[in-house]
Amino acid sequence: MEDSQPRFLKACRLEPVDRTPVWFMRQAGRYMEEYRRLRRRYGMLELCRNPELAAEVTLQPIRRFEPDAAIIFADILLPLPPLGVEFEFAAGEGPRIHRPLRDPADVARLRPVVPEESLGFVMEALRLVRAELDPRIALIGFAGAPFTLASYMIEGGHSRHFLATKRLMYEEPDAWRNLMSVLTRTTVDYLRAQAAAGAQALQLFDSWVGALDPDDYREFVMPYSAGVFRSLEDLGIPLIHFGTGTAGFLELIREAGGSVIGVDWRVPLDEAWRRVGHDRAIQGNLDPLALMAPRPILKGKVEAVLDRAAGRPGHVFNLGHGFLPETPVDNVSAVIDWVRGYR
Numbered sequence: 001m002e003d004s005q006p007r008f009l010k011a012c013r014l015e016p017v018d019r020t021p022v023w024f025m026r027q028a029g030r031y032m033e034e035y036r037r038l039r040r041r042y043g044m045l046e047l048c049r050n051p052e053l054a055a056e057v058t059l060q061p062i063r064r065f066e067p068d069a070a071i072i073f074a075d076i077l078l079p080l081p082p083l084g085v086e087f088e089f090a091a092g093e094g095p096r097i098h099r100p101l102r103d104p105a106d107v108a109r110l111r112p113v114v115p116e117e118s119l120g121f122v123m124e125a126l127r128l129v130r131a132e133l134d135p136r137i138a139l140i141g142f143a144g145a146p147f148t149l150a151s152y153m154i155e156g157g158h159s160r161h162f163l164a165t166k167r168l169m170y171e172e173p174d175a176w177r178n179l180m181s182v183l184t185r186t187t188v189d190y191l192r193a194q195a196a197a198g199a200q201a202l203q204l205f206d207s208w209v210g211a212l213d214p215d216d217y218r219e220f221v222m223p224y225s226a227g228v229f230r231s232l233e234d235l236g237i238p239l240i241h242f243g244t245g246t247a248g249f250l251e252l253i254r255e256a257g258g259s260v261i262g263v264d265w266r267v268p269l270d271e272a273w274r275r276v277g278h279d280r281a282i283q284g285n286l287d288p289l290a291l292m293a294p295r296p297i298l299k300g301k302v303e304a305v306l307d308r309a310a311g312r313p314g315h316v317f318n319l320g321h322g323f324l325p326e327t328p329v330d331n332v333s334a335v336i337d338w339v340r341g342y343r
Contacts, residue, residue, distance in 0.1 A: 006138035008068040009200060012238035012260050012281050014314040020306060021068035022339045023140075024332070025242075026322030027061045028073045031329060034060045044089045048074050051124035058129050062137060064329075065336055068316075069138040069201070070129060072194070074122050076144030076205055077152060079186050082118035084111045085153050100156035102164065104175035113186045115193040122190075123197035130198035141199030143191050145206035145243070146183035146224040153179075162211045169220050180224040188231040195235050203240035204228060204258070207321075210245015217249055222256045229257025240283060244321055250275045265290075265320030270308035273315075281314035288319045291331045298331060302338045 008021040029035055035057055038047060047053045057073040077095055080087055090096045101107055116123065130139050144152075154165045169176045191202045209221060229239055241258025247267040254261060254276040261280050263272040265287035273282045290301045309315035317339045323332075 004135050006068065006136055006200070008138040008316060009238060011314055011316050012201060012240075014279075014281055016313045020309065020315055020317050020339055020342065022317040022336055023067040023069035023071065024061075024319055024323060025071070027065075027067060027071065027332075028057045029323065030325035031323050031327040031332070032060055032064070033329075034064075044075070048078060049121050051121050051128055054121070054125035055128035055132070058125065059132060062133065065333060067137070067336065069140050070133060071140040071142060071203070072122065072126050072129065072199070074125070074142070076142070076148065076207075078119060078122065079113060079115075079143070079149070079190055080153065082111065082113040082115075083182070083186065084109060087152075090157075094158050095152065097153060097156040100164070101153045101179070102168070104172055104178075107175045107179045107182075110179070110182050113189065115186075115190040119190060119193070123193055126194060126197040126199055138200045139198055140201045140203055140240075141191060141194030141197075142203040142205060143187045143194075145204045145209065146180045146187060146228070147212075147221045148206050148208045149183050149187075150176075150179055151208045151211075159208075162208065165211075166216075169216070176220065180221075184224045184227045187228050191228070191232060192235070195232075195237060199237075201238040201240060201260075202232065202235075203242055203262070206241075206243035206246075209243040214249040214252060217252055222252055225256040233257075238281070242283065247272075254280060260316065262318065263320065268308055269305055269315075270310070273309075273312075278312065278314070281316065282309075283316040283318045285318070285320040286335070288321050288324055288327070291323070291327045291335070295331070295334065298335070299338055302335055303342065306339065306342045 007017045010017050011021045054073045058070055062070050077087055086098045087095050151165045154168055232239055238260055239258050240260040240262055242262030244264045246253050250272055260283050261276045262283040263285045265285050269285050286305055290298050
């Protein structure tokens, strides 16, 4: 009888698999014409908040590429409006927070969040996808980590230097702790609701944590990320801890938690795995821009990642961050074929 257990979940548990599982961050989205057609009719938040549309976008790359996992189509900032922090997607600029948090009074105004009520559309999308998904393909839920959410809320959008974030962190430590505590509770409740709705693994995205030095991470961020993972351990499903720019403190990322550690392309995969420990699965770590390279170069980089994994159980092939809109679809197919054909 064929084993129908998703290959992705087995790898996350450090179990042997017949081939390296592969999925991609941002695998549903702007590089696909199917998605662009929908975006010409609907805004980003409309797609996220309509369960049928979010499910359709989630499934588009599954139908085209058949990766080993689907990740629900959503945005890490969706919990912000229930907290009382409104935002919009500005054309060509990304998210823009209407009223950034800058002082203790702003933090004190944040509201408690009941995810099943204010974010129920995400859970309904998960249920719709799970009902249609081949049982051999895993379904991943996700959320932004407390630090990354806090950074958006304070900076008002993308930032290069995180000046306002670090200013609040250093000058208003009580307000910082209050903010991070609120975001930790919100993130835990949101991810638990996703698991209840059918997510078989959960990924915590700490996209901006590389802006910190190791000491600041240890003092101001790690206790809260650790609180998220500690509060989810009883679910018994893979918990993926992913951040960018973390090469300087991978050991602290491991200590914060996660049964799978996602790494970006700035550190060789074998070195990263040695540092986080082979008792953890690892996810990564092709440079997303390698997908723009000529095919021989791209294939060499894919094989270099696989060579560094050395066939050890517990490797999930992925990018070191998400797809760019310019990513050639044919190169995505080629990467999947090379991973599947690798021995």
